[in-house]
Amino acid sequence: MAIAKTMLFNDELQKNAELFKALAHPARLAILKYLAETRTCINGDFAYELPLSRTTVNQHLTELKNAGLILWHTSGVKTYYCLNQKKISELGEIAKALIDELTIPEDTCCQP
Amino acid sequence: MAIAKTMLFNDELQKNAELFKALAHPARLAILKYLAETRTCINGDFAYELPLSRTTVNQHLTELKNAGLILWHTSGVKTYYCLNQKKISELGEIAKALIDELTIPEDTCCQP
């Protein structure tokens, strides 16, 4: 791409694109759903639930951490992860706002 | 990555991840918003609204087409684009379902 151009767009667009990017891989969606289903902090054993190596799962977890969608704490050698409900609801609001913004009267558009 | 592993996840996860991926770039969000604001089919002139070349904008448009989020028709040499309201509302439902699924009682998780 020669030069990354994403930073030429306004902050809100960049921020929202980043958040959607965190959801743009089935492994990350699977991790989030698993965390919601188990309803508890679980340690990294759940790598075995996914068809990926422990290292790769850890990489996806790091991306979810960076996006703010999950929280974690450690106890001994183990790390416990959980959903960040605050960020999940923020995501919900962002998604809803986008959909509302994109929803327009159908008859104004592309009528042949 | 050696081998693409996305196909090892179930269809729904893959489909949803694909849809979020379409939203995972500020240029594509900008295009969608512009289409909503102008409320009409516009031709490719709006490449000049973005800090990207005509070719790159066309590439992003193709991705939005492939995701089903926009429709288009041609008239002479010009191509007119518009939002696919049906897909937008489908996106809204998918996003809402995901948020609902990920929303759990806060006190069950990561309390130190």
Add this chain to the structure above:
DNA sequence: TTCTTATTTCGCAAAAATACGAAATATATT
């Protein structure tokens, strides 16, 4: 037919994402 305009396709290059094994790190147990 030739010229102009709009768009798409092609080929290429750079950046980012995905994936994993090996090694390093950190904690708990023996």
Add this chain to the structure above:
DNA sequence: AATATATTTCGTATTTTTGCGAAATAAGAA
């Protein structure tokens, strides 16, 4: 201290995404 276990970091390889200029294509105008 030595061992076992859990996780993270490092190095590397491959794929995908992003980006663009040049050429090709297509339609209308002169």
